Amino acid sequence: MTLHDERAHLDFTSAHLVAHELAHQWFGDLVTSKSWSHSWLHEGFATYFDLLYSEYAEGRDEFHYRLLENRETYFEEHDSKYRRPIVTNVYSQPIDLFDMHLYPGSAARLHMLRMLLGEELWWEVIRRFLERHRDSVVETVDFMRCIEDVTGDSYDWFFDQWFYKPGFPVLECSYQYESKEGIVAVQVKQDQDSGKDLPVFRFPLMVRLLSRNGAARDLTVEVREKEHHFYLPAAEEPHLVLVDPEDAILKRMRWKVDGVKLRVQLQEAENVLKRIEAADELAKVGDREAVAALAQAVHQDPFWGVSARAARALGEVGTEAAKGALIGALAITHPKARRAVVKALGSFKDQAVFRALLPLAAQEPSYFVEAEAVLAAARTKTEGAFEVLKQALERDSFNEVVRCRALEGFGELDDERSLPILLEYARYGHHELIRAQALRTLGKMGQSRPRNREILEKIADTFRPPAGARTLRPKLAAVQALEMLNREEGLPVLRRVAESELDGRLVRSARVAMRKIEVGKDRGESVRKLEKRLDELAEENRKLKDRLDRLEKISTG
Numbered sequence: 159m160t161l162h163d164e165r166a167h168l169d170f171t172s173a174h175l176v177a178h179e180l181a182h183q184w185f186g187d188l189v190t191s192k193s194w195s196h197s198w199l200h201e202g203f204a205t206y207f208d209l210l211y212s213e214y215a216e217g218r219d220e221f222h223y224r225l226l227e228n229r230e231t232y233f234e235e236h237d238s239k240y241r242r243p244i245v246t247n248v249y250s251q252p253i254d255l256f257d258m259h260l261y262p263g264s265a266a267r268l269h270m271l272r273m274l275l276g277e278e279l280w281w282e283v284i285r286r287f288l289e290r291h292r293d294s295v296v297e298t299v300d301f302m303r304c305i306e307d308v309t310g311d312s313y314d315w316f317f318d319q320w321f322y323k324p325g326f327p328v329l330e331c332s333y334q335y336e337s338k339e340g341i342v343a344v345q346v347k348q349d350q351d352s353g354k355d356l357p358v359f360r361f362p363l364m365v366r367l368l369s370r371n372g373a374a375r376d377l378t379v380e381v382r383e384k385e386h387h388f389y390l391p392a393a394e395e396p397h398l399v400l401v402d403p404e405d406a407i408l409k410r411m412r413w414k415v416d417g418v419k420l421r422v423q424l425q426e427a428e429n430v431l432k433r434i435e436a437a438d439e440l441a442k443v444g445d446r447e448a449v450a451a452l453a454q455a456v457h458q459d460p461f462w463g464v465s466a467r468a469a470r471a472l473g474e475v476g477t478e479a480a481k482g483a484l485i486g487a488l489a490i491t492h493p494k495a496r497r498a499v500v501k502a503l504g505s506f507k508d509q510a511v512f513r514a515l516l517p518l519a520a521q522e523p524s525y526f527v528e529a530e531a532v533l534a535a536a537r538t539k540t541e542g543a544f545e546v547l548k549q550a551l552e553r554d555s556f557n558e559v560v561r562c563r564a565l566e567g568f569g570e571l572d573d574e575r576s577l578p579i580l581l582e583y584a585r586y587g588h589h590e591l592i593r594a595q596a597l598r599t600l601g602k603m604g605q606s607r608p609r610n611r612e613i614l615e616k617i618a619d620t621f622r623p624p625a626g627a628r629t630l631r632p633k634l635a636a637v638q639a640l641e642m643l644n645r646e647e648g649l650p651v652l653r654r655v656a657e658s659e660l661d662g663r664l665v666r667s668a669r670v671a672m673r674k675i676e677v678g679k680d681r682g683e684s685v686r687k688l689e690k691r692l693d694e695l696a697e698e699n700r701k702l703k704d705r706l707d708r709l710e711k712i713s714t715g
């Protein structure tokens with residue numbers, strides 16, 4: 159799946175995979191984790207060293223953008239599935255630990271550590287760790303000792319909150335300049351669920367004050383409370399204020415300042431992550447000036463990732479002006495930025511958008527833009543979208559991206575005519591990625607067709623022989639589809655998967671799906687019980703009223 163043609167190379171490289179696997183020669187082969195609990199010493203390092211290779215080969219902007227993508231992948235699992243500490247011995251099968259907490263989650267933590275230590279000490283620690291423990295087994299504490307030896311400081315506080323406990327800080331920050339006192343007042347609030355299992359975090363936080371001529375002053379404050387007010391002296395009002403200007407801390411942050419400040423930040427912040435932060439916040443402002451600034455960033459930002467995020471922000475704004483700006487940006491050169499423009503347009507249910515997407519959905523230099531345009535055309539839910547999807551099914555592409563997006567698109571249209579198509583593509587013999595997508599879409603479409611046996615049977619078919627090669631993805635997709643269908647009839651299939659399949663990922667996802675359906679079933683039963691009880695109460699009520707009426711008649715009669 160990593161060998162690709164020149165056309166795919168517009169968007170895709172194997173360098174990341176190769177860098178990751180090469181890094182394992184040190185982290186995994188030269189030093190080896192003593193037990194599964196410390197697997198981040200392999201995967202966190204390999205993931206971060208792949209990013210470091212990006213920094214070396216593709217530059218800091220690309221590095222920062224990939225760091226952001228890693229963080230967001232981890233956040234997503236944390237938000238939607240579960241939160242766990244990076245180092246833990248709570249798991250039922252070792253494969254359970256090989257998740258998005260382990261790979262991107264610990265890579266993001268390593269980046270924070272590098273920023274805290276500084277370049278020189280960081281590399282010194284890495285060298286010390288590899289030399290001291292070469293050809294032997296290690297645990298997290300061995301790495302901690304090396305940091306202690308190199309720096310002379312204990313980093314227990316760091317590992318305690320970032321590796322042995324789950325979560326990350328969710329910050330809400332803002333500032334005002336108080337001209338009379340000549341101070342910048344910065345507010346920092348930790349907003350994570352700290353009442354439950356997430357702690358209040360302790361970390362150093364840098365604030366950068368920039369003057370109009372670009373002179374920067376950095377001040378570091380120590381965050382350790384749920385809420386802080388910091389006062390920083392500044393004789394003149396700063397042109398730009400940035401909290402965590404190098405984005406060193408693993409966190410999610412709302413930056414609550416006005417549109418004027420955000421526009422300056424979008425145009426002038428040096429670090430791409432701070433420009434992206436401004437674009438994200440401007441999406442919430444959404445006024446005319448915000449749209450203009452975002453449109454300008456889509457066209458003119460020197461880094462494609464900022465253009466892409468500005469496009470996404472315009473999609474979130476969702477106004478006519480935002481739509482116009484996105485249509486006007488369909489010709490931008492960078493294929494990844496263009497892909498984001500196309501994707502953002504998919505959120506407008508609109509003929510004009512559909513027409514603008516058509517040429518890209520038919521033919522595009524980039525496979526990925528073409529595939530995204532096919533899906534976006536479907537998402538507009540416009541007359542004619544069905545034909546676009548059918549035509550896309552005729553075209554070969556790298557990793558079947560075009561056919562897969564088309565099959566996903568059928569789920570957006572919810573058109574009866576697509577069922578036979580999906581049932582065919584779910585069949586054994588098609589490419590595994592195609593089968594997986596067809597199954598997921600069937601699961602989605604089955605939600606609104608609760609009595610369609612054909613869908614359920616096709617999904618169950620995935621687990622019957624021939625159990626040839628490359629069936630894991632379709633099987634995982636089939637489990638997902640059963641979970642989406644959320645019907646009791648799916649339970650026996652899932653039970654069989656949980657009992658007889660060998661791959662731990664499959665067993666685990668089947669168990670999760672079963673639990674979800676059973677909880678739903680229980681809830682359904684309690685709702686039915688409550689409804690019955692309500693009926694009984696209504697009946698009793700009626701009888702009481704009858705009695706009262708009769709009594710009244712007796713007393714008055």
Ligand SMILES: [Zn+2]
Pocket residue numbers: 178182200201204
């Ligand atoms: Zn790996």
